[in-house]
Structure formats: structure tokens, C-alpha cells
Amino acid sequence: MAKELKELTPRSVSYSQWYNDLVIKADLAENSAVRGCMVIKPYGYAIWEKMQRYLDDMFKETGHVNAYFPLFIPKSFLSKEADHVEGFAKECAVVTHYRLKNNPDGTGVVVDPEAKLEEELIVRPTSETIIWNTYKGWIQSWRDLPILCNQWANVVRWEMRTRMFLRTAEFLWQEGHTAHATEQEAIDEAVKMINVYGDFAENYMAVPVIKGIKSANERFAGALETFTIEAMMQDGKALQSGTSHFLGQNFAKAFDVTFMNKEGRPELVWATSWGVSTRLMGALIMTHSDDNGLVLPPKLAPIQVVIIPIHRNDEQLEKINERVAEITKELKKHGISVKYDNGDNKKPGWKFAEYELKGVPVRLVMGGRDLENNTVEVFRRDTLSKETVSQDGIADYVKDLLDKIQENIFKKAYDMRETTTKTVDTWEEFKEKIEEGGFILAHWDGTPETEEYIKEETKATIRCIPLDGDKTPGVCMVTGKPSLQRVLFARAY
């Protein structure tokens, strides 16, 4: 009965309902008063902060630096690159005025028609244009290159329909924007960064991803090549989790950015951009969670270990407190983040359920029995199993267990993806298998028309042309024309 409040909708009912429920009940985020926008709550933000920190370290290690560019982009900037503007025009928030005034009829404030901007400002949907306008002033000679900047920022894309973390009108992300002297260097950069993303997804988030190249239809507006990492969610839909674009000289042309090469001749600069967003939070949730709530990989869990006392009286609690303090100290020495919850306003059972819902990887329980026997009960979130172990060497034990959990949830997600990935050769089989969810590897003739046809018939899109794996040529399942390699299909978020 008391369970009703926090009980999650079972995943069997509706995946999207379950997802929404989980995000709210695990205290990650909630919908805000502004349509399509989301409030990220402290617990959710703590996870994002950890992601940010690891990613930022990885960017620094690969030679990048952080900078910040304006939120507003003059409308004229956005229209300089034709494909780019076409890709974003339909979802831009536009600032037209700079002042309000009291409504003459006394009912609050109205936009002051006198304060109309000469040129409208676009709230950035992405920053290529403002950044390349800026880079123009930074680049004269080959000695100024490369520029390897990253920005942590918010962007706005006025989507008609939104879902927390997966698609919101405003979201947080990082966007790297680099400028290079040669085409090859820019391509190498784009590839390097998709590898950084892949590394982060798999080794920190424990989310297995497939790296590949986007088809022309799915390519970033203004890019020559888009690299992507694609993940598979538990409901059989794919999630694009990060992209890295080789932009060629498109933005250099649009913003007239040239440099003097070593031979003293002017040349257009080569560009890349790459980004991941709070959408990664969605990937994290939808990859690992179960009906008890969130399951967090130890590397990203704000609390890695929670300790809960079970006591009959204050005197016993005192003893437990003392013992736990020692254990906590030892765990912290091992770099493990610990929370000791000895509040007496909630019963142990309530706490168990609560920390499971929040995805805390390991729970230690100490009661009277453990005090006597020098033991502690260890519970792991990923398998929901518990065992009683000695307090001696507990920190080493827990550290090892956290590593095991990190590995195990990756393996679980990997196995799930592998068992739901199918290889098909005929169009009939494709239409049948796509209903089951998961990835499908099939041959495609490489034309946008065929891709469009497949999308219309099945709602499946080409997630990517995988970089690794089988490169055996074949024939397109729809048209029978030749195909260089199998490509990855799925229905996607």
C-alpha cells in the first residue's frame, strides 16, 4: 500500500510512460513551466557534471581548449551557408524586440513596438556560424592553425514534440569547433573525436555503440561527412548519441576565412565540429535501467556506495556509527564516493527501495548481527543480489565490486544489442524483422531514393554505415543493385 507513491510503471505497459516515470521518480528532471523545456534536478545534474568532467578531460588530452561564444546569432549569419540554414530554419527561436512596457490597459506588460530590432537575433541552435564569423578574425597565417576550441553551452531547437533528455527545446551540450590547414588534418580530427565519444560511451557510460558514417539524408546540415555513434535502447529503438562532422571548406567559404599557406598563397580553412548533449543522459537511463529504477555505471554514479544502519536503539546506532565511520574513511581513501544514511525518519526498507530507484551501484547494510560477526551485507544494484562479507578488507572488496559492476552492465547491454541485431537479405524479411526492434544489417544501393522508400514503408532509417565489421559487398535488398557493404538500420528516437 505504501508502495504506491514510488512504484514505477512496469516497462511492459508502455516504454515511454515507464521512462517518464523513472526520470521523475529518480529525481533526475521534470518538465518546466515552459513548454518543451526541462528542469534538470540536482541529482540528475550531478550525473551530467560527472559526464562533463570526464569528457572535458578527454578533450584536453586531445589538445583542445574551452571558450565561449554568444547565445545570439544575427539572422544574416545563419543564412550564409545554404544547407545549414535549410536544416535549422524550421526550429529556430527568434528575438525580435529588446524591450517591454506596461500595457496601457493596466494588465501587465506588452512588447514595446518601438523597440524592434533592426536585425533579428536567433537563439543559437548550434554555433558554427557565430564561431566561424569569429574565427575569421583569428586566422591569417598557417601559423594560426589549427584552432581546437570547445564550448560548453545551451542551445535551443524549437521541436514540436519533446521528451525529457532525448529531445527538449533547450538542451545542454558541448560543441567542438576546429579549424585546420589541410583536408586530411580535418578528417583526422573528426575521426579522432568520434573515437573519443565512442570511448566515453563504452568505458564510462557502459553503453555499447556502433561507430559509423551517416548517409547523405541523415548528414548534418552543412557537412561533407558526419560520423556518428549509435546505441540501442531496451525497447528496440536506436539512439544517436554523438556526432562529429567533417565540414570541408563550407563554413570557411561562407564566412570568408582564409589563411596564407607556407608558400604565401591564400587558402580556405578546413573545419570540423562535434558534439554530445544531455541526450546522453537519456541513453544512460534507457540502456541500463530496470523495473526497480535507475541503474548507474559506477564511474558516473554521484553516490557509488550507500551505507544503511539497522539498529534497535540509540546505543546500538552509536556503535554502528563508529564502525561505519572507519569503513567510510577507508572507502574514501580508495577514491569511492560514499553516503551514510543514518537518518531515523525513514525505515531501512524505505531506504533500500529509494537508493535502488536512484541507481546507487552498491549498498552496504550494517546491523547488530554484523557488529557481532564483524560482517557487512553487500548488495549490488545491477544483479539485485546480496551477500554477507567480512569487514576486513571491505574497501578493496567494494572497489573490485564497482569495477565488476561497470563491466557487467556493459556486457549486459552489449549482449542485448547483439541478440537483437539481425542480418537480413530480403525486403520481405526486413519488413518482418524491423517490427521486432533492434538493429538490422542489410545491403542498400547507396541512393537517397531507396533510403527514403525504406523509411516511408517501415519508419526505419539508416543509422550509419559502420566503420568496423563486415565489408563484404552484396546487392540491395530493395532494388537488387550492387552494395559495397551492409549498413545499419533501425527505428530511432
Add this chain to the structure above:
RNA sequence: CGGGGUGUAGCGCAGUCCGGUUAGCGCAUCUGGUUUGGGACCAGAGGGUCCCAGGUUCGAAUCCUGGUACCCCGACCA
């Protein structure tokens, strides 16, 4: 922009079809006590412009008209 649904206590909901006591339930909150190895129990208390406006009526949460907000499904979407 189309199709459907909802708006009642801090949260989640019942009541609306078929108008009629003092608008009810669970959770949360407060008080007191007993508890604590998987979401405790008992006793008591507080908390409401029933989304807004207008109409019908002796009487409206309930019926009618208009508005509004939110949610879901489509369309849209790196």
C-alpha cells in the same frame, strides 16, 4: 496543425454518465506512542476559488456555451 484524453488538498486519484447531506480516498505533512534485517503500525489533527468566464436551475464539481492549460498518439526532428 489533425485525432484522443485530462484539469477536484503539496502529489496521485475517485465522484461527473443519471444535478440534491458537511466533496471523498491514498500518499505526504503535524502531534503522541510503539517500532526499525525489504517501502512500519495505532490514535488524533490540519489542509479545497472542484482550471477560468458566462448560462440553465430552488440547488451545479456534475448539465449547456465559450475560453484556457497540460498529457498522449500522429505530422516535425542531426
